[in-house]
Amino acid sequence: MAATDVDVFSNEEKRSLNLGGHVGFDSLPDQLVSKSVTQGFCFNILCVGETGIGKSTLMNTLFNTMFENEEASHYQNAVYLRPRTYDLLESNVHLKLTIVDTVGFGDQINKEDSYKPIVDYIDTQFENYLQEELKIKRSLFNYHDTRIHICLYFIAPTGHSLKSLDLVTMKKLDSKVNIIPIIAKADTISKTELNKFKIKIMSELVSNGVQIYQFPTDDEAVSEINASMNALLPFAVVGSVEEVKVGNKTVRARQYPWGIVQVENEIHCDFVKLREMLIRVNMEDLREQTHARHYELYRRCKLEEMGFKDTDPDSQPFSLQETYEAKRKEFLGDLQRKEEEMRQMFVNKVKETEAELKEKERELHDKFEQLKRMHQEEKRKVEEKRRDLEEEMNGFNRKKVAAETLSLSQPLKKDKDKKN
Amino acid sequence: MSSGVSESDLNGEIMELQKNLEGYVGFANLPNQVYRKSVKRGFEFTLMVVGESGLGKSTLINSLFLTELYSPEYPGPSHRIKKTVQVEQSKVLVKEGGVHLLLTIVDTPGFGDAVDNSNCWQPVIDYIDSKFEDYLNAESRVNRRQMPDSRVQCCLYFIAPSGHGLKPLDIEFMKRLHEKVNIIPLIAKADTMTPEECQQFKHQIMKEIQEHKIKIYEFPETDDEEEMKMVRRIKDRLPLAVVGSNTIIEVNGKRVRGRQYPWGVAEVENGEHCDFTILRNMLIRTNMQDLKDVTNNVHYENYRSRKLAAVTYNGMDNNKNKGQLTKPETSDSMSPLAQMEEERRDHVSKMKKMEQEMEQVFEMKVKEKLMKLRDSEAELQRRHEQMKKNLELQHRELEEKRRQLEEEKNTWEAQQRILEQQKLDASRTLEKNKKKKIF
Numbered sequence: 001m002a003a004t005d006v007d008v009f010s011n012e013e014k015r016s017l018n019l020g021g022h023v024g025f026d027s028l029p030d031q032l033v034s035k036s037v038t039q040g041f042c043f044n045i046l047c048v049g050e051t052g053i054g055k056s057t058l059m060n061t062l063f064n065t066m067f068e069n070e071e072a073s074h075y076q077n078a079v080y081l082r083p084r085t086y087d088l089l090e091s092n093v094h095l096k097l098t099i100v101d102t103v104g105f106g107d108q109i110n111k112e113d114s115y116k117p118i119v120d121y122i123d124t125q126f127e128n129y130l131q132e133e134l135k136i137k138r139s140l141f142n143y144h145d146t147r148i149h150i151c152l153y154f155i156a157p158t159g160h161s162l163k164s165l166d167l168v169t170m171k172k173l174d175s176k177v178n179i180i181p182i183i184a185k186a187d188t189i190s191k192t193e194l195n196k197f198k199i200k201i202m203s204e205l206v207s208n209g210v211q212i213y214q215f216p217t218d219d220e221a222v223s224e225i226n227a228s229m230n231a232l233l234p235f236a237v238v239g240s241v242e243e244v245k246v247g248n249k250t251v252r253a254r255q256y257p258w259g260i261v262q263v264e265n266e267i268h269c270d271f272v273k274l275r276e277m278l279i280r281v282n283m284e285d286l287r288e289q290t291h292a293r294h295y296e297l298y299r300r301c302k303l304e305e306m307g308f309k310d311t312d313p314d315s316q317p318f319s320l321q322e323t324y325e326a327k328r329k330e331f332l333g334d335l336q337r338k339e340e341e342m343r344q345m346f347v348n349k350v351k352e353t354e355a356e357l358k359e360k361e362r363e364l365h366d367k368f369e370q371l372k373r374m375h376q377e378e379k380r381k382v383e384e385k386r387r388d389l390e391e392e393m394n395g396f397n398r399k400k401v402a403a404e405t406l407s408l409s410q411p412l413k414k415d416k417d418k419k420n
Numbered sequence: 421m422s423s424g425v426s427e428s429d430l431n432g433e434i435m436e437l438q439k440n441l442e443g444y445v446g447f448a449n450l451p452n453q454v455y456r457k458s459v460k461r462g463f464e465f466t467l468m469v470v471g472e473s474g475l476g477k478s479t480l481i482n483s484l485f486l487t488e489l490y491s492p493e494y495p496g497p498s499h500r501i502k503k504t505v506q507v508e509q510s511k512v513l514v515k516e517g518g519v520h521l522l523l524t525i526v527d528t529p530g531f532g533d534a535v536d537n538s539n540c541w542q543p544v545i546d547y548i549d550s551k552f553e554d555y556l557n558a559e560s561r562v563n564r565r566q567m568p569d570s571r572v573q574c575c576l577y578f579i580a581p582s583g584h585g586l587k588p589l590d591i592e593f594m595k596r597l598h599e600k601v602n603i604i605p606l607i608a609k610a611d612t613m614t615p616e617e618c619q620q621f622k623h624q625i626m627k628e629i630q631e632h633k634i635k636i637y638e639f640p641e642t643d644d645e646e647e648m649k650m651v652r653r654i655k656d657r658l659p660l661a662v663v664g665s666n667t668i669i670e671v672n673g674k675r676v677r678g679r680q681y682p683w684g685v686a687e688v689e690n691g692e693h694c695d696f697t698i699l700r701n702m703l704i705r706t707n708m709q710d711l712k713d714v715t716n717n718v719h720y721e722n723y724r725s726r727k728l729a730a731v732t733y734n735g736m737d738n739n740k741n742k743g744q745l746t747k748p749e750t751s752d753s754m755s756p757l758a759q760m761e762e763e764r765r766d767h768v769s770k771m772k773k774m775e776q777e778m779e780q781v782f783e784m785k786v787k788e789k790l791m792k793l794r795d796s797e798a799e800l801q802r803r804h805e806q807m808k809k810n811l812e813l814q815h816r817e818l819e820e821k822r823r824q825l826e827e828e829k830n831t832w833e834a835q836q837r838i839l840e841q842q843k844l845d846a847s848r849t850l851e852k853n854k855k856k857k858i859f
Contacts, residue, residue: 027704141713
């Protein structure tokens with residue numbers, strides 16, 4: 001789907017020429033249309049609203065079908081999104097419709113994070129498309145586009161004002177998706193209350209800076225009807241799949257003791273207006289806005305996050321290849337650096353510990369030396385003692401020997417004396 | 421009004437369920453919305469004409485678009501020949517039935533006119549590639565708003581009506597460009613051949629095109645039987661033999677475009693005279709959008725994937741030098757960004773593992789060292805104990821010996837004293853005896 005804009009070439013010389021007959025390129029729009037009809041269309045609706053507010057009923061009413069849906073309980077721990085895809089056919093137009101339901105919205109006691117699963121889901125669809133777009137071998141023309149084209153925000157018919165959950169959620173969503181706020185179960189509000197309610201809601205949205213979807217007024221064919229519808233937002237809708245006989249017709253309606261609320265009666269509710277705007281007039285514009293605005297914003301933010309930027313328009317033209325290469329070099333350098341850092345950290349750790357251990361070793365060595373000296377000292381003492389003892393022993397032995405020799409010689413003397 | 425609904429279960433598989441759409445929902449209006457928006461946006465088309473000079477290219481373009489695209493002020497390529505082959509473009513804005521068309525005609529003055537025409541296709545290839553590159557860059561910008569599409573969506577290749585077959589230059593050109601642009605070969609100045617000659621010529625050309633495996637633009641298949649019949653009839657008449665004319669002549673009361681000869685008028689829009697009408701219908705009235713789609717979905721994507729694969733291949737080369745793992749099989753199905761992401765994840769896990777390993781080795785070494793120290797300490801302690809015991813033993817020994825010595829000494833001294841006493845007694849007795857003797 002290459003976006004083309006004729007005014008882009010205004011800086012080049014363009015000659016306007018007159019045709020001398022019927023060339024036939026006025027069939028170009030038909031060629032384009034027949035191509036897209038053959039391919040089939042894709043449309044994705046996100047319904048955000050409390051449990052039991054009438055989301056499934058409204059979808060059934062809008063598309064005249066009973067989409068299979070179990071009723072959700074009020075006891076979900078957290079909000080989760082439930083997408084369902086259907087293949088619809090009308091005349092020769094194939095529509096791949098995906099309806100995404102927010103299950104459990106508004107049921108928790110703490111609703112601070114209720115918007116997160118919704119934002120995550122929308123971002124995931126953008127991310128999937130972006131990944132496909134960035135692939136080397138890609139097939140965009142038969143890619144199943146799951147990006148949300150429209151978010152129908154169901155407002156509870158309190159008659160007073162928006163709930164803070166509503167404001168918080170819509171503020172988080174308004175830059176990511178086209179939002180159309182609708183007042184659900186509008187058959188519980190009277191006409192006068194309804195007008196006041198609508199005015200209050202719109203002023204609250206404006207004062208909180210919530211950007212809701214504006215039906216486009218730039219195409220003369222539809223600008224009038226779109227402008228008038230813009231003034232009637234938010235639409236007050238009633239949904240019903242039950243048929244009631246009114247007069248001699250059978251219409252979809254809700255039967256009360258006090259009367260019958262007819263879904264397709266414009267006096268009773270704005271259902272017809274919603275269907276007209278959403279499906280019959282602006283479906284294509286919703287798809288375009290999603291692609292050209294919301295997706296581009298997501299893509300720009302994502303790429304900037306990853307560090308891509310456009311070079312100056314005046315300098316060398318931006319080359320994807322160079323950017324990828326540069327990015328890659330940077331990235332690999334980064335990895336390399338991290339590796340080096342880790343290694344370095346380890347080297348330091350090892351050095352530190354080595355020093356510690358060396359210190360311990362040294363202490364041990366010193367201790368060893370000290371003990372050795374002690375031993376030497378003791379040994380010396382013992383040696384001294386031994387020497388002393390030995391000396392004594394020797395002295396004593398000498399004494400003994402001397403005494404012996406003396407006593408030996410003495411008896412001789414005695415004998416000598418006796419002889420005399 | 422046929423209607424049906426099929427539903428997909430949680431796994432996303434589509435099951436066929438026939439349901440009735442009661443009443444009119446209204447999305448059948450989508451095509452009208454698309455129609456409206458496309459008319460508002462306007463259309464553009466880039467057409468390239470290639471062929472030797474004098475083959476009637478400018479005249480044909482003027483005839484096709486019924487306008488003075490080429491005129492004395494804006495001369496055709498044959499009048500603008502320079503020394504080398506040029507690739508030049510001119511843009512015109514035309515309107516019909518509320519539909520705006522910005523038509524870019526790209527021509528190649530000098531193509532095939534030199535004596536040595538080697539590589540005269542190169543400027544053409546370079547031009548087409550540069551337009552692809554411009555589009556790729558515009559598409560890859562972070563801030564992208566208007567994406568001007570100047571990619572060449574169709575190339576009319578003019579074959580000289582020699583009557584025999586394709587020239588080597590024709591074959592060479594088509595072989596080199598058939599995978600970059602939709603080629604529609606045309607036999608120029610078809611009014612120089614009789615129908616039989618033309619038929620033979622066409623047959624020969626198609627044979628040669630098939631022999632050389634040249635892929636010329638193919639008409640899309642349709643489910644419609646009627647349309648398929650027409651498509652097949654056109655296929656039999658390829659390549660189209662055309663005649664162009666800037667002059668309007670009166671024939672049988674009708675004003676027609678044609679070429680006046682002494683022997684008659686060759687009418688441009690007469691299906692029996694030439695295939696011009698078929699060309700115009702096919703090029704402009706039925707297949708213009710398809711030409712754009714094929715350029716966008718096939719030729720451009722080929723260029724893009726080749727260009728981006730070269731980038732990642734270079735990156736992978738760097739990786740190989742650093743000794744890291746690469747995954748060449750999956751690079752085709754992933755975008756470079758996703759690839760980098762995967763590489764980053766791989767690296768993180770590798771680093772973790774490396775860190776763990778290093779930690780392990782470190783711990784082990786430290787433990788070893790500590791154990792060694794402890795062992796030395798224990799050893800030391802043991803030895804110290806041993807020595808102490810030893811010394812104590814020696815001490816005790818010495819003490820024992822000393823005690824013994826003392827004992828011995830005491831005993832001996834006691835003995836000596838007794839002996840001494842005896843001696844003393846003996847000597848005293850002797851003295852006494854001596855004294856007695858004297859008297």
